[in-house]
Amino acid sequence: MALLEVRDLKTHFHTDDGVVRAVDGVSFSVEKGKTLAIVGESGSGKSVTCLSVMGLNPKRGTDVSGEALFNGRDLLKLSGEELRNIRGAEMSMIFQDPMTSLNPVHTIGRQLREAVHVHEKVPKQQAQARALEMLKAVGIPRAETRTDDYPHQFSGGMRQRVMIAMALINNPDLLIADEPTTALDVTTQAQIISLMSRLQRDFGSAIILITHDLGVVAETADEVMVMYAGRAVEQAPYKGLFYQPHHPYTWGLMDSMPNLAGDETDLTPIPGTPPSLLRPPKGCKFNPRCRFVMDVCRETEPELKPVPGDANHLERCHLEEAVKQAEIERITTERLGAVS
Amino acid sequence: MSANGSRGEPLLVVEDMVKHFPITRGIVFQKEIGRVRAVDGVSFTLNKGETLGVVGESGCGKSTMARCVMRLLETTSGTITFDGRDITHLNGRELMPIRRELMMVFQDPYASLNPRKRVGFIIGEALEVHKIGTPAEQKRRAQELLEIVGLNPEHYNRFPHEFSGGQRQRIGVARALAVRPKLIVCDEPVSALDVSVQAQILNLLKSLQRDFDLTYIFISHDLNVVRYISDKVAVMYLGRIVEQTTREQLYAAPKHPYTGALLSAVPDVNPEVARSRKTIVLEGDVPNPVNPPAACRFHPRCPRFVDGTCNVIDPPLEEKSPNHLAACHFPLESWPLSDLRRPAEQTTSP
Numbered sequence: 001m002a003l004l005e006v007r008d009l010k011t012h013f014h015t016d017d018g019v020v021r022a023v024d025g026v027s028f029s030v031e032k033g034k035t036l037a038i039v040g041e042s043g044s045g046k047s048v049t050c051l052s053v054m055g056l057n058p059k060r061g062t063d064v065s066g067e068a069l070f071n072g073r074d075l076l077k078l079s080g081e082e083l084r085n086i087r088g089a090e091m092s093m094i095f096q097d098p099m100t101s102l103n104p105v106h107t108i109g110r111q112l113r114e115a116v117h118v119h120e121k122v123p124k125q126q127a128q129a130r131a132l133e134m135l136k137a138v139g140i141p142r143a144e145t146r147t148d149d150y151p152h153q154f155s156g157g158m159r160q161r162v163m164i165a166m167a168l169i170n171n172p173d174l175l176i177a178d179e180p181t182t183a184l185d186v187t188t189q190a191q192i193i194s195l196m197s198r199l200q201r202d203f204g205s206a207i208i209l210i211t212h213d214l215g216v217v218a219e220t221a222d223e224v225m226v227m228y229a230g231r232a233v234e235q236a237p238y239k240g241l242f243y244q245p246h247h248p249y250t251w252g253l254m255d256s257m258p259n260l261a262g263d264e265t266d267l268t269p270i271p272g273t274p275p276s277l278l279r280p281p282k283g284c285k286f287n288p289r290c291r292f293v294m295d296v297c298r299e300t301e302p303e304l305k306p307v308p309g310d311a312n313h314l315e316r317c318h319l320e321e322a323v324k325q326a327e328i329e330r331i332t333t334e335r336l337g338a339v340s
Numbered sequence: 341m342s343a344n345g346s347r348g349e350p351l352l353v354v355e356d357m358v359k360h361f362p363i364t365r366g367i368v369f370q371k372e373i374g375r376v377r378a379v380d381g382v383s384f385t386l387n388k389g390e391t392l393g394v395v396g397e398s399g400c401g402k403s404t405m406a407r408c409v410m411r412l413l414e415t416t417s418g419t420i421t422f423d424g425r426d427i428t429h430l431n432g433r434e435l436m437p438i439r440r441e442l443m444m445v446f447q448d449p450y451a452s453l454n455p456r457k458r459v460g461f462i463i464g465e466a467l468e469v470h471k472i473g474t475p476a477e478q479k480r481r482a483q484e485l486l487e488i489v490g491l492n493p494e495h496y497n498r499f500p501h502e503f504s505g506g507q508r509q510r511i512g513v514a515r516a517l518a519v520r521p522k523l524i525v526c527d528e529p530v531s532a533l534d535v536s537v538q539a540q541i542l543n544l545l546k547s548l549q550r551d552f553d554l555t556y557i558f559i560s561h562d563l564n565v566v567r568y569i570s571d572k573v574a575v576m577y578l579g580r581i582v583e584q585t586t587r588e589q590l591y592a593a594p595k596h597p598y599t600g601a602l603l604s605a606v607p608d609v610n611p612e613v614a615r616s617r618k619t620i621v622l623e624g625d626v627p628n629p630v631n632p633p634a635a636c637r638f639h640p641r642c643p644r645f646v647d648g649t650c651n652v653i654d655p656p657l658e659e660k661s662p663n664h665l666a667a668c669h670f671p672l673e674s675w676p677l678s679d680l681r682r683p684a685e686q687t688t689s690p
Binding site: 041042141155156157158185186187188189190191193194212213214215216218219238239242243252253254255256257258259260267268269270271273335336337 | 397398399504505506507534535536537538539540542543561562563564565567568591601602603604605606607608609610611613614615619621622624625626
């Protein structure tokens, strides 16, 4: 059984202007020790999906429905107290911005000890020892001398390491990382990615990685879910997603990424901007930006269905398979370079 | 990418530019107790119609360098020659005509537009400052600019909050274009944007360069983006340029080990390549520019470090092959490499 099984998750926010369907019927599962990457533009609902699973959305004016089975319990039905016991212990989260997600007025050591004390009654020395051990595990040099430092004394990459140490200190089964490397330089990003995969091997945690960087996905993900306007438009194991991408939005993402392997003079952006979730377009939500739009796309929204010949590869598009294959051929040769 | 005939003449020549920020103690009698060497001897020449990409990690001084070129910061020493004129020490009034020619696009499209002003005003303000045209002409020009950058001219009276991130960055570009500048400094203009929108802005910048014969300094930490837009690339590390050459040479045959490490850290979108290749992970962070390491500033993190040379003799930025400058005693022999160490060392140790 999967570690986390989310079925038909819907998160709707009631605002003065109407109902925002930020997440509208998303299903996915994460296996132990595996990485699921959720990809999409800002506003596609990828962060809200994870916040809903963690029970971190504001209560007022928010409707969350569906199921999120984690270790056999439905997270969406738990009380605040029960959720607090799970968060930080069995599952934890790394936020995007390491500059603002640490408390500036407490030392790093104190914040790490707090993460232990919330879940376990242990003496201070023991918590301190755990904090030190984690700081060493994430590669903070001279960790002993740095536990009494404040966050401002650390660089961005170091702070992100501290965040990872804090998230892993109680050895969670599931780690949700919301754009953990977006704010960082490439060299630091490479350090953090290799750190996360090493820790995943050592601790056996499952990871949900939220990102818009397909390069990071190619390097780390086992499963990929591409989201657009609150819906999953394509879901597949990583090989299927990169070598047989089936949805025009996934093509658009691949075409708009400048890439060291691709031709440097050719970028095709996705025209326009993501739709307002207050008044989403009729039919397929991607139709106003889609190069392959047909009449049927403007009328009915396609179902999420398996692609021919691969039951694990789901997509949501009306386009005929023959048309897609031609485009898949072009994209994989142009964007990925040599394909085996 | 410009087709204009004036291309090739130097527009901007920067020689040995230094910018140190003093660290002081005391309130009345401020005593200097140290200095942040943000930019420490940078020289380059930028020709008309070209794009110079500047890459480097945060804290390497690339933004400070740009701000000095813009004359937004006073340089400590060195000269900046713009369009044949030394602008290093021009004062406020003498600078006014120069300011028209030098414009900037900022990183954060949310913070760089005044939320209380209408878009038309934001774009037209520079025209007013430089007293170009009557108010009616200024309005027409602002609307024309909105159209040039791909926005609806009828949105002239809207406020910035009514636009998305990508649209705001288009407004930022329109504002920079208003007074027909020669040089535009783009300081991480796309790093706050989603990939799909990022490609739109990059294509816009490229087509504007063709249409208006613009010269760009394009600052970014994203090597993919820099490769897409630049003609020449300078790699900065701790206030210095460590490698500078054409785009083709930099990406095909980097010489400096730091450039090699940066290139190897860029994720590949082909999962098989991404999972089989070896990333050269640099240990540690960029050192503190208050006390930069002696001699070669990269030596504490360098996989090719040789004791007695790299920490004693400062390598000059010199030609390693035609038009290819690098500051390294032991430049890379070939590319791609999976191990940056010197060939001699690779055979002796496992």
